[in-house]
Amino acid sequence: MKTLGKSYILGILPCAFYLPLVVSIQEITIPAHLKSAVVKIPVNSTSCSVTCGLGFKLEELCEITAEGQRRNCSLHRSECLTSWVCGLHHFTVPVGKPFQFSCLTLGTAGLGSQAYIYKWRLAQGLITTNDALFKPFKNSNSVIRFSPTKESDAGTYRCDVQMLKTFRIIKRVYFGVTVIQNDLVDLNFQKFLTWEQKLTAKKQGEPTENFTHEEAQEEQHFCQGELFYECLVGVGSGMIGGVLVSVALCFLRKILRR
Template sequence: MARSKLWLVLLHWMFLHSPCRCTTLTIAELQELEKISTWVISRSFPCSATCGLGLRTQELCPIGGKRNISSTSCKMRTIRCLDTWQCGLKTQTATAGQRLELDCLEEVMEAMGRFAFVVSWRFARGIITSDDSLFSRYEALSLDKVVLDPLREEDSGTYRCDVLDTDKRRVKRMYKGVKVLSPSELSLDFAKDLIHWENPERRFPNKTTTGNPYPSSTVRNMALISVSISAAIATLILLLLIGQIICDRKRSGEREKGEGSGKVLELGFELGTPVAQQRCMSAHCPQGYWRRQP
């Protein structure tokens, strides 16, 4: 084992300090390399979690030595993986009275043990948010999950989960928003509600409706209200028409009066003397000068 490590260090040093052009190994060096056996990663699968701590499966196959290499000699291993520790906000809706579990680590806890992480929970009551200033400490009976049994309406809000590893490094932060509905207001059983929608008689089997569903007083009141609204609209339209007619008549009378005074002024200007015309042009006409003499 020590010899193989020495050869690996030697190869690493050769690659770092070798010139730019490639060099060919000697036969003796190749024989020494063939004696070294190690494991290499032949395949690596994606991480099981897009955010937070997850698991990745890898296939290891032996290489080197004089033994025959085949797929049966390969082995699989599972390691931890972390793409990003920040997870977004996820919401879910449940009915009051049900059992609800909010799991923070899921399969990672089962694979690596309960005491490999430090989990803390915080809670923002009655609001769906990711603002960290609105959260307060929440005591969870279980380490990796919050169990709400039975679920109550005051349990609605946002739950935040923080996960640290044994080195106190944050490996996950998750937000889960919970909306709680009352069973009397809304049912989340789609199949049952679909049957009631297709056959409404099944929902109310003992209730039958005969005759007019509205009482006579309600119909009479609705008719009176409709007639009153129609009469008010007709009266308003009539008043608008009368006002328009009066305005048109006033405008036509003022127009005729202006045309008559203009004609008298023009006639007096034509019959007057040059001195009178000049005085009239300067707005000093003698009174009664514009009257036409017979």
């Protein structure tokens, strides 16, 4: 029985090697409708409109013929997702000032804010990205508004943006809010500029505070002082120059007399 089995296997092996040769020799006929088929593929693309979260990009789609030629090209807008984690944004807000921040950006793809679900969480009084420290925060909108801002509003707000149809998370962003007292730090830096810096900013067209009457008088005195200083320097330079010329002439006379 073993001998018969071996002979049977040896008889099948030549047939197995012969079949691919028969198939390769036969001609393969390509249907006519496949020969004229046209494929439309993207040949060029812009970068994503946002660095994190769901954005969009423009793609150039062209029909590619069997000869490799492009035709009937058109621009197509498609969604793109580079990274869904956007990191931490920190803000310092004085007490009593209105303030707001939003999950959405101008480059976000979709049909406006109604295409997404927003889930907020809060780590009150902390600036952190440790997700274990966050608790649910009731807000169904993409924007959080403080009007006015209170000390209890300080903390880190985490926003998860989900697609309305698939519940897929497409963006996670953290907003750190530090609330300070108005008398603790004065954020009006223009008040601490010197007159030279204010005049320079005014000449360059940069926005400055409106000058009061006293400030205008001080500015006038400052300009008059500068003018007096320039006149004094000019007169002094002239006198010194005259003295030097006189000394030089006297020295030349003595040399000539010898």
